[in-house]
Amino acid sequence: MIRGQYAAGTGMMTQRRKMEVITNNIVNAETTGYKKEMLVSQSFDDVMLRKINDTGERSREIGPYNFGVQSDQIYLSFDSGSFEESGVQTDLAIVGDAFFAVQTPNGERYTRSSTFTVDSEGYLINPDGYYLLGQNGLLLVGTGKFSIDEKGTIALEDGTVVDTLRLVSFEDNSVLRKQGDSLYQAPEGTALQNDDALLKQGFIENSNVEIAREMVDMITVYRCYEANQKILTMIDEIAGKAVNEIGGLR
């Protein structure tokens, strides 16, 4: 009986975590390049229940049982978001499974965020001031107009080629970790040069969050949480009866 109470408690805790992940998706539904998150839960390891002090050979094992549920991992969906034309020359979107590389004080980071800008020295930077990287390092585009073709080659108005954007992809995107500011971190040496992805200048990639899906998930989580609470209260009432009413003389 008390086992069930604990299992229902772990259910509530896991649903709360799920709610946090769903909320994060909902509030980032308008964040450029945001990739949605899903919390995958798993049951605790099964244990075998046994009868004790039972002399019979046949029925010693009752069966498997587990004590509840826990969050296993957060799965990131790297599906592409929708594209929106902005006409701003520093808005860049990637079509395909690739990332922009930016240089931060803590090393190279990756992003799908589409909005960049030019700093006072003429380098391409992201809104946090980190340099966008090309094949040969920083990208000096100066103050005028520039164009970027589908392969990521940056050319100035007079035709001078500056560099080609460094687009990277990973053998397995699950090595990527979100670290805030719309940046991803990856273990050293896992970033590979990507030649297949196409670049679109003047476009913004929206998040890949589907609002309807998040609402459905939110409702499910809410009801599941409620059901777990009902079970918990019910077990509590049964325990209350056992404590207070069994053996009571009326």
Add this chain to the structure above:
Amino acid sequence: MYEAIYMAATGLTNQQRRLDTIADNISNVNTTAFKSSRLDFKTALYTAGVGPTSSPDGNLQKGHGVMTSAINKNYASGTLQVTENELDFFLDGEGFFEIQDSSGKLKYTRAGNFYASNLPGGDNLVLVNSNGNYVLDENGQQIIFPANVTSVTCEQDGTLVMNYPEGDGEDGEFRVKLGIYAFPNQTGLSAAGKSNYEPTVASGEKIAAGGCTLVQGALESSNVDFANEMTRMIRSQRAFSLASRALTTADDMEGIANNLRR
């Protein structure tokens, strides 16, 4: 306390901020040379969680809502509107007029609706903008009209040519070049209100505007794309109500936990 509530609140605050930006754009749709702004979002901090039995390689990075990444102005040129007013100027290309406010501070604007005003304590007229700030020439001096000016014309490079009678039947000609400047990074300029901009560290120091031509008798309209703003407003409004729904749900869940023991 329950983090989902705070996360939902970041959604509300930031969508509200974007709605403010959109409202500013929409209300300035008819402002001369107004540049529309766009607010972009980024994810807030992530913290690593550890599952009791999950492998250390497993991803349990938990997000904490949304933040404002930047509010950037779009400096694309607005359309040319012909006014046929002698002192209305349209800047074709990247550039700003230099003006000086009453405290002597230099500011920059693209709104070229200028006027002739009486110089305090003198008979001469001086070129000012709609706020009464002095429009400066290429040397940073006020532009004082010669007496009895009959006409003002302009040349593409920004030179104003003023004609006035010299008394002997001949026409005199007074030439002055407007101070027109560009910035290395114009998105770094800070909007100072009244259609003026101020340079910042991010924008860099002013430089001579190359490839910028002056058109007389026309003004620049705002570059607000009304349809775009309306679409964005609807999206922001939806995102706002969703975040508030998430907040209510998170709060209800808190209520459920609170009612565990009655």
